[in-house]
Amino acid sequence: MHFLPAFSSLLLCTTFSAAAPFWGIFEQTSLTPYLTATISSSIKSALKKADVIPDVLAHDFKPTFSLLLSYPSTHDHVFLGNVLPRSNVSSKPVFEIHSLSPHPTPTQKNATYTLVLTDPDATSRAEPVKAQMCHWIVTGLKLQPKDNSNAYILDARTTSEEHSSTLSELISYFAPAPPPKTGYxxxxxxxxxxxxxxxDGKGLQKPADRPHWGYGEEGAGVKEWADDNGLKAVGANFFYAQNEKQ
Incomplete structure (x- = not known):
């Protein structure tokens, strides 16, 4: 498995603090058309190598936002296919979501965003009989202008406090809990x-169940739920985790 794709090398070219190892690229670097195209292409390449495309996302998926997530209690970061200990992802992450366009459109600025977490490998990647498994749906997310740049971000560390009345968890965060002997x-x-x-995203329907996102069909999940709710995917990130008993 390719845990550190080309995107990692690109991001590591910039010096970051220990608390935010790669988020600083959007503060320290001007997002030129070449750089945004490179980041978008690298994200998609990592997703294809891990078969996230087509298992979860469609072949024509094009990343137009970057998802930068971390688990505050352990300072672990989600990094396009890195491995995280199961015990370190027990509570919900904080995140920044950056537009890959240096000048987001009015539609992007005013849109209501939804973030979901899914496991396409339940109960295992070899036998995904419960896949996909829904782990989190939070909506009511809005972009906020970043003070020191022309970037627009959605930052859960501030949004959850300043706009708590607009946030809604359709599915509360269920910590990853892969069963023993089921691999990554x-x-x-x-x-x-x-x-x-x-x-405005207020009419989203909660999945009827977590396994198969309520569709009752092996492999059903984000694509089906998004289509039924009039949504499209614009960003993605992922990590691997396994049970300690293998």
């Missing part, structure tokens, strides 16, 4: 936005 599971965060720019 992929845990995939997907950022979704309404296809209709006038949709």
């Amino acid at each position: 599971h992929r845990y995939i965060f997907v950022l979704l936005v309404p296809k209709d720019s006038q949709d």
Whole structure:
């Protein structure tokens, strides 16, 4: 498995603090068209190598946002296919979501975003009889302008406090808990936005169940739920985790 794709090398070219090892690229670097295209291409390449495309995302998925997530209690970061200890991801992560465009459109600025977490490897990647498994759905997310740049971000560390009245967890965070002897599971965060720019996201329907996202069909999940709710994927990130008993 390719845990450190080309995107990692690109991001590591910039010096970052220990608390935020790669988030600083959006503060220290001007997002030129070449750089945004390179980041988008590298994200998609990592997703394809791990078969996130097509297991969770469609072949025509194009990343237009980057998802930068970390688990505050352990300072572990989600890094396009790195391995995280199961015990370190027991509580919900904090995150920044950056537009890969240096000048987001009015539609992007005003849209309501939804972040989901899914496991396409339940109960195992070899026998995904319960896949996909829904682990988290949080919506009501809005972009906020970043003070020291022309970037627009969605930052859960501030949004959750300043806009708590607009946030809604359709599915509370269920910590990854891969069963013993089932190998590595992929845990995939997907950022979704309404296809209709006038949709405020308030009418989203909660999945009927966590296994198969309520569809009752092996492999069903984010794509089906997004289509039924008028959403499209615009960003993704993922990590691997396994049970200690193998």
